Amino acid sequence: MRALGDLLRWLTDPVNWQxxxxxxxxxxxxxxxxxxSVAVALLIAMPIALYLGHTxxxxxVAINVANVGRALPSLALxxxxxVIAISLGLGLGFWxxxxxxxxxxxxxxxxxxxxxxxxxxxxxxxxxxxxxxxxGQILRAIEVPLGLPLMLAGIxxxxxxxxxxxxxxxxxxxxxxxxxxxxxSHYRSTTx
Amino acid sequence: MAGALLVALLxxxxxxxxxxxxRATVPAGMRAIR
Numbered sequence: 001m002r003a004l005g006d007l008l009r010w011l012t013d014p015v016n017w018q019x020x021x022x023x024x025x026x027x028x029x030x031x032x033x034x035x036x037s038v039a040v041a042l043l044i045a046m047p048i049a050l051y052l053g054h055t056x057x058x059x060x061v062a063i064n065v066a067n068v069g070r071a072l073p074s075l076a077l078x079x080x081x082x083v084i085a086i087s088l089g090l091g092l093g094f095w096x097x098x099x100x101x102x103x104x105x106x107x108x109x110x111x112x113x114x115x116x117x118x119x120x121x122x123x124x125x126x127x128x129x130x131x132x133x134x135x136g137q138i139l140r141a142i143e144v145p146l147g148l149p150l151m152l153a154g155i156x157x158x159x160x161x162x163x164x165x166x167x168x169x170x171x172x173x174x175x176x177x178x179x180x181x182x183x184x185s186h187y188r189s190t191t192x
Numbered sequence: 193m194a195g196a197l198l199v200a201l202l203x204x205x206x207x208x209x210x211x212x213x214x215r216a217t218v219p220a221g222m223r224a225i226r
């Protein structure tokens with residue numbers, strides 16, 4: 001009960017709702033970090049998924065390579081992202097976290113979009129081809145609209161994963177909402 | 193604990209907003225069955 005009382009006191013304290021370290025700023029940082037990570041993952045995964053789904057080439061290999069991202073622990077990805085960001089001179093905080101979150105978002109987007117395109121009824125695709133539609137038109141007018149529900153489900157899964165994992169960014173001096181947890185943890189360990 | 197609560201709320205908000213987006217963009221007969 002004491003913990004809940006502390007939580008309510010902290011949340012209702014006006015000090016925590018203002019300034020550059022307040023809750024609104026941290027929420028905005030969290031949304032910004034997550035949105036950029038999902039956008040980069042979309043830019044990487046979507047063209048590959050559409051191409052592989054439409055042509056049916058090397059899909060099995062690509063999906064399995066992308067799924068390696070699911071097997072890697074988020075902390076390991078964060079350490080990997082930190083090394084990349086420092087070697088590129090991008091510093092701590094934002095970019096190492098983005099580098100860690102992008103591989104996390106790619107597998108659900110790639111897998112769902114690939115399956116969404118592959119699962120479109122081949123008879124419909126063949127009928128469209130028979131009517132003279134080009135491959136690009138088939139993709140845009142037939143396969144993407146019919147596969148849209150599954151594609152959106154993949155993007156949604158990726159977005160929720162990224163929002164939940166962006167908390168780890170605080171471990172590499174990032175902002176976002178993880179900062180509250182890491183600050184609280186440090187405070188507890190130094191005062192007890 | 194407050195940080196965890198805020199992240200959980202944000203994750204739920206993300207889920208709900210993407211569900212709303214799906215509802216808005218996909219015709220009723222084509223929605224993914226859950």
